[in-house]
Amino acid sequence: MARIEIKNVAKTFGAYQALHDINLTIEDQEFMVLLGASGCGKSTLLRIIAGLETATTGEVWIGGRRIDNLSPKDRGISMVFQNYAVFPHLSVFENIGFGLRMQKLPNDEVTRRVERTAGLMHIEQLLKRYSGELSGGQRQRVAVARALAMEPDVILMDEPLSNLDALLRMEMRAELKGVLAESKTTAIYVTHDQVEAMSMADRISVMHQGEIVQAASPIEVYRNPSAEFVAGFIGNPPMNFLPAKPADSGKWAVAGQMMDGPGGGSASLKFAIRPEDLRLADTGFKAVAKVVEPLGAHLLVTCEVDGQLFRAVLDSDLKVKPGEVLTLTPQPDRVRWFDPQTTLAVA
Amino acid sequence: MNARILPYVLILPVTLFLCLFFLYPFVLVSKQAFSTGAGFTLDNFREVVSYWKFPISMQNTLLLAAAVVPVQLALALLMATMVNKMQKGRDIVLYIWTIPLGISDLAAGIIWLAIFEQSGFLNSMMSGLGIVDQPVNFLSYQHPGVVFLAIALAEIWRATAIMLVILVAGIGLIPKEYYEAAEVFGASPWKRFTRITLPMLRPSLQTALVLRVILAFEIFAVVAALGGTLFPVLMGETYAYQFDLLNSGAAAAMALIILGISIAFTLVILRVLRVPKGATI
Numbered sequence: 001m002a003r004i005e006i007k008n009v010a011k012t013f014g015a016y017q018a019l020h021d022i023n024l025t026i027e028d029q030e031f032m033v034l035l036g037a038s039g040c041g042k043s044t045l046l047r048i049i050a051g052l053e054t055a056t057t058g059e060v061w062i063g064g065r066r067i068d069n070l071s072p073k074d075r076g077i078s079m080v081f082q083n084y085a086v087f088p089h090l091s092v093f094e095n096i097g098f099g100l101r102m103q104k105l106p107n108d109e110v111t112r113r114v115e116r117t118a119g120l121m122h123i124e125q126l127l128k129r130y131s132g133e134l135s136g137g138q139r140q141r142v143a144v145a146r147a148l149a150m151e152p153d154v155i156l157m158d159e160p161l162s163n164l165d166a167l168l169r170m171e172m173r174a175e176l177k178g179v180l181a182e183s184k185t186t187a188i189y190v191t192h193d194q195v196e197a198m199s200m201a202d203r204i205s206v207m208h209q210g211e212i213v214q215a216a217s218p219i220e221v222y223r224n225p226s227a228e229f230v231a232g233f234i235g236n237p238p239m240n241f242l243p244a245k246p247a248d249s250g251k252w253a254v255a256g257q258m259m260d261g262p263g264g265g266s267a268s269l270k271f272a273i274r275p276e277d278l279r280l281a282d283t284g285f286k287a288v289a290k291v292v293e294p295l296g297a298h299l300l301v302t303c304e305v306d307g308q309l310f311r312a313v314l315d316s317d318l319k320v321k322p323g324e325v326l327t328l329t330p331q332p333d334r335v336r337w338f339d340p341q342t343t344l345a346v347a
Numbered sequence: 348m349n350a351r352i353l354p355y356v357l358i359l360p361v362t363l364f365l366c367l368f369f370l371y372p373f374v375l376v377s378k379q380a381f382s383t384g385a386g387f388t389l390d391n392f393r394e395v396v397s398y399w400k401f402p403i404s405m406q407n408t409l410l411l412a413a414a415v416v417p418v419q420l421a422l423a424l425l426m427a428t429m430v431n432k433m434q435k436g437r438d439i440v441l442y443i444w445t446i447p448l449g450i451s452d453l454a455a456g457i458i459w460l461a462i463f464e465q466s467g468f469l470n471s472m473m474s475g476l477g478i479v480d481q482p483v484n485f486l487s488y489q490h491p492g493v494v495f496l497a498i499a500l501a502e503i504w505r506a507t508a509i510m511l512v513i514l515v516a517g518i519g520l521i522p523k524e525y526y527e528a529a530e531v532f533g534a535s536p537w538k539r540f541t542r543i544t545l546p547m548l549r550p551s552l553q554t555a556l557v558l559r560v561i562l563a564f565e566i567f568a569v570v571a572a573l574g575g576t577l578f579p580v581l582m583g584e585t586y587a588y589q590f591d592l593l594n595s596g597a598a599a600a601m602a603l604i605i606l607g608i609s610i611a612f613t614l615v616i617l618r619v620l621r622v623p624k625g626a627t628i
Contacts, residue, residue: 052527073533085528089546089626098542099532132625150532 002063002076002153002186003028004049009058011044011210018044019210022058026203031180031187035197036207037233042190043158045207049188050079050156063153073102076153080160084143086131092118092142093127099150117145120179137168144176148183155180157189161196173199194234198222206230224336228270228343231336237275237300237311242285244271244337255285255306259330262337262346269346270338275300276313277334284329287312292320301326380599391600395588404579411495411570411580412563415502419559420552422503423510428540430511431518441515445508452505456572459501460486463493463573486573494574501569506562510555517551518544550627553620560616561609581605 004026011019019041026032034042047053049060051072060068067075078099086095093114094101100110118124121141131139140160147155160176161169177200180187191197197204198218205215206229214226225231231239244252244261245268252261254271261269276298287303287310294300299314303326312328320326337346348356383390395401426444430437447455462468463485470482485493521544529539545552567582581601589598 050531052530072531077531079528079531081524081528083522083524085522085524087525087528087543089549089622098529098534102533102538130623130625132627146532 003061004154004186004188005059005061006045006049007059007061009045009048009055009060011041011048011053012056017210019048019055022212024205024212024215026186026188029184029186031177031189031200031202033189033191033197033201033204034207035191035194035204035234037192040207041210042192042207046156046158046188046190049075049154050077051075078147078150078152078155080143080147080155080157082159082162084131084139084163086134086139086142086146088131090130091127092123092129092131092134095131095142096127096146096149098146113149113151114145117149120148120182121145136164137172140164140172144179148179151183152185154186154188155183157187159191160189162191162193169196176200194236198234206233208233223334224345226345228272228338231272231338235274237313239272239274239336240278240305240308240310241338242271242305242308242310243340244269255308257283257285259335260332261335264346266339266346268340270340272336272338273330274334275311277331278312278314278328279331280314280318281327281329284327285310287326287328289320289322289324289326292322303328376599376602379596380603383596391596392604395584395597395600395604400579400584404581404584407578408564408566408580408582411499411502411566412560414495414499416556416559416563418499418503419507419510420556422507423514423555426507426511427514427518428544430515441512444511447505448508450505451568453568453572455501455505456569459497459504459569460572463497486575486577488577491577494578497573498566498570498578501573502563502566505569506559509562510559513551513555513558514548517548517555520551521547549620549622553617556616556620557613560612564605564609564612581608 004024006022006024006026009019009022010017022045024032034045036042044053048055048068051067051070055068058068059066062076086092087098090098096114096117097110100113105113114127115124118127121144123138123141123145126134126138126142131142134142140163143160147157161172164172173196189197189200201218203215204218204221206213206221208229214221214230216224216226221230222234225234225239228241232241242254244254244259246266247253247258250260250263252259252269252271259271261271285305287301287305289301289303291302292299293302294316297316299316299318299320301312301314301320303310303312305328310328312326314320338344339346380391381387381389430441430444433440450458460467464470465482465484469485470479473479474482484490486497487494525543525547526539529543534542565582566580567586570578570580570583582605585598585601585605588594588601
């Protein structure tokens, strides 16, 4: 059982506060992705869990055991690094077996585990090579095999796929997800790539400026972002926002349209809709098309509604010319509302 | 200019310089060593090798190198690791540690002579503390061990920094991520040093050791200042052949023997510390 509990963890570097009071529980065998732009503190949090960085305050527990005062090797973790950190002076075999040798395991046990994990990662034929003779993708496989060979409770991954080219990344994404699910370890995976996060995670923790803004399943984060930041960060293109003024109770004026919205007496709200949740209709927002991008699967139209940037994902068979005025109507159950003061979602 | 001949044009000046001032004199010395006026001969080599001082000066030179170089290597590694761990003041410490490099070897020998001679600092201190009744002549034939120790100390003090600067540069090139990976996978600080630092430092260790070992076989001025004739070494004998005995053929033969030893050790060092293909950073 390797349930991870992060309790009130904060980290300052001099005057800079990298992490503010982080609280997060990761269930046993869960695949948790820490997602955020660079500098949001996601790597710092991972390094605190790994023991490569010390938290200024707070506690980290793994499997009911407090580990933030232990050295990395006593935490039951292993790690995959962004630049792989495959030791250049050791063969692939010795790289994968490095941690096992440090534990002074008998030779045949080392061989058995190295060969098994190398098999999992399909690199059995590379065991005698040095890292200088491997491609980026092969080094990546060695780094993962080395982490798996430790049979850890928790595996930590710091942007492990970011140095691979796009095609290889997609292939490794699926493979990594399968291998990790099979190994039954708890995984924490740091990335700035939302596609990676969406496709691999059981749960995503969206981080921003040293805080966790939302921790939920990929579809929940996508459909019901808890804050404006998440709505604007997740999704490509991201959500559209329009200012809304209160009209009758439960009615809001959005770009000249009357919309059903939350009650309560807010002075103003933000209306939000995903670009793919817009349809061409007879009534709705008047949108002036500015840029039309045919992407094959669909048509991305960047337009202007009420002076605001507004994107719509439409059927690729439609013929839309720049300058044309479109009438777009939102799918009612996909409309979300945010409070401009708190930036939080309003039900 | 044609890109294919440009590299050769660029290395032409240094090639000419090396030919004129290194290759040409080397050829002259070789000719001198292998001739006595009547064609090719090994007489000069026979003469110097059969001289009674040759075995002892060879033994002294090798012993000194064997005693000094490992200590210097260990010290330089320790100092380089320490400097590398420093956050502030790294440069100032490095400058201070490399000061002895700026002092000529004869001057270094004289500094240590001032410590060990009969009226030197060590004797003043020991009689001041009441350990000895009267000054001891440490650097005499009665105390060969002390003579050896004084020479070794002076060499260690003088020439460790040359290895230090090479190793500091080399350690700085090892990416931090390797140490973090080693730490996560359970390597203790000592294991990180032996399993990561040392193997990844091989190219720098090669350079430092080759340089240091060659210099150790050329030791001369420090020995002259501290040991005089009590401690004959190869380079001192070469000097004696050339300037005391005015036998430049024998001196040339000695010089070539020293060169031969240096090349042999260089090859051994390069072989032992070689980095396999594909195993570079």
